[in-house]
Amino acid sequence: MSTEKSAREALLDAALTYVAFDGWSQAAFAAAAQDTGIAPDKARALYPRGAFDLAVAYHRRGDAIMLARLKAADLGRMRVRERVTFAVRTRIEAICDKEAARRASALFALPQNAPQGARLIWDTADAIWDALDDPSNDFNWYSKRMILSGVYSATVLFWLGDKSPDCGATWDFLDRRIGEVMNFEKFKGQLRENPLTKGLFARAEGLLSRVREPSRTPRDDLPGRWTGDI
Numbered sequence: 001m002s003t004e005k006s007a008r009e010a011l012l013d014a015a016l017t018y019v020a021f022d023g024w025s026q027a028a029f030a031a032a033a034q035d036t037g038i039a040p041d042k043a044r045a046l047y048p049r050g051a052f053d054l055a056v057a058y059h060r061r062g063d064a065i066m067l068a069r070l071k072a073a074d075l076g077r078m079r080v081r082e083r084v085t086f087a088v089r090t091r092i093e094a095i096c097d098k099e100a101a102r103r104a105s106a107l108f109a110l111p112q113n114a115p116q117g118a119r120l121i122w123d124t125a126d127a128i129w130d131a132l133d134d135p136s137n138d139f140n141w142y143s144k145r146m147i148l149s150g151v152y153s154a155t156v157l158f159w160l161g162d163k164s165p166d167c168g169a170t171w172d173f174l175d176r177r178i179g180e181v182m183n184f185e186k187f188k189g190q191l192r193e194n195p196l197t198k199g200l201f202a203r204a205e206g207l208l209s210r211v212r213e214p215s216r217t218p219r220d221d222l223p224g225r226w227t228g229d230i
Helices: 003-022 026-036 040-046 051-072 080-093 098-109 114-131 139-160 165-193 198-208
Strands: none
Touching (some): 003 026, 003 040, 026 040, 051 114
């Protein structure tokens, strides 16, 4: 691990000690820098937006933990519904500090921070579908991530208030949300086969099939590009 990455991880770990009391605040950021012995200007170089960037890093750490656990799991033995449910549950279980997640949810719910919060949730859904080797490359690429973003965010909000043993109520809630998605897919199949709607449905699908997934390869023929967070 590089020195810079180690310093970033150390700052985040130290900040978690204070987040439960101070939230993702500049006070928590300053205290973390002091505890780790990292100079304030160096800490700002690592996290230019201070505690806000720490909250972003905390979310992305959860994604990384999830991906490592999914890679180690035997997903091939599961059906699609089981894999998606397992992935969402794995992501939530990767949140080691519920209070830190609660404070982050409140932070990203603020109007000025909502775009970043939406980006993080979308990236989590994208990471899940990529880990599950989803083959979609048309409009379904977008719709699957949009639907899963809603399922994930709703389940996290339920989990934050869940006091049931072993979070059993949360996993029941998640299973119901996934069930609703599967029922919607079944309804789409019925529209596709119904003589009264299959023509219209086929034309709509034909148009949507022209939508392609975004390119993952950076273009070099543009004058510049933004690769950071919102």
